[in-house]
Amino acid sequence: MTFIFAHRGYSAIAPENTMMAFQAAQDAGADGIELDVQMTKDGCLVVIHDEKLDRTTNGKGYVKDWTWSELKHLEAPYKYSNIQPPPTIPLLIDVFDWMKTNHLVCNIELKNNEFLYQGMEEKVLQLIRQYQYEDRVIISSFNHYSLAHFHRLAPDIQTAILYSSHLYMPWKYATAIGASAIHPNVRTVNSAIIQASIEHGVAVRPYTVNKEKQMEWLIQQGCSAMFTDDPQKAIAIRKSIFGQ
Template structure:
């Protein structure tokens, strides 16, 4: 079965990377969530996509220049069109506490390409082990050096390189860096590549799959998973295809 990962939570309908977006993903029947982590000024692992605060909050400047206490005063739903009130930037620990009450998978993207956050990998892995999440976590990043570091620190964890451009035999590359899956941009993942990778035992979870026709194509293809802003639509389409 193709697993459905809610991109930054149910980001198509709720403020991205907030607890309301994650709870909505669970409510609609997603199999997992995808989220992003960075470090605050005082070294806490926080959940937010952009290095800058401007797009998703009521503040400006960089995440790395604010303490956790300062980040917690911001409104993470300030720019969302829906009426969600004030949403706080979650910590990874807060997300894990919530995950203990369900069975969702969690794909954590390490946002360490613009800034190399020292100790990010170690802190994320420590939290994963503290909350016993080893079987439910996938670590991904566009920084493949970071994934190699994660594999050395915690070989029991699944890692998956993110990439945007065409890679030749990416399943071989993934294994070469200790990865066990690939997370390509859908434009870099033609059907034949998906089928080849899956047949070689390397799951493929392309991003970001928001069009219904594309969802249907990937479900029918037997793609390992999809990462989508609209998990409710994806779940509905998967159910419809099951009954045909």
């Protein structure tokens, strides 16, 4: 059955990449959450999508240029400015603590395509080991060198290649760098890619799937999972098809 991941949490109704959005995803019945990790100036793992603070917070400039003691005071309401008290940027450890209260799978996207964030893979791995979440975490990135490095560090933890352009036989490429899944832009997906990937033991989890027709089609194709801003909608469609 197709797993439903809440993209940056239930970001259709709550500020993305905040504890509020992750809790909303759990309440909606999502199977997992997706989040983005970057590093502060003093090496803390923070959950935020953009390299710059400007879009989703009341801060300015790059995440990498702020310390955690500075960042933790920022408000992160994105477009939900009426929420009181305003949500803040969480640490990855905050999300891991919260995961003790549920059984959700967590897809961690390493946001190290623009800035390499030296040592981020090791820090993320250390936290996963500390919480023993090896079976509850998937590591993804557009930086495939980083994914290959992570796989060498921890071959027991799932990695997945993110990509936005058409790849030839993506399941072969994924396997070549030790990844067990592909996370393609939904526009690059067709039946042949889904079927061949799954036949070769490579999971297919497209992003970001918000249109009902796309959701229906992926579920009917037996796609492994999807990332969506609206998990409640996807769950309702899955239920209408499978009755569960």
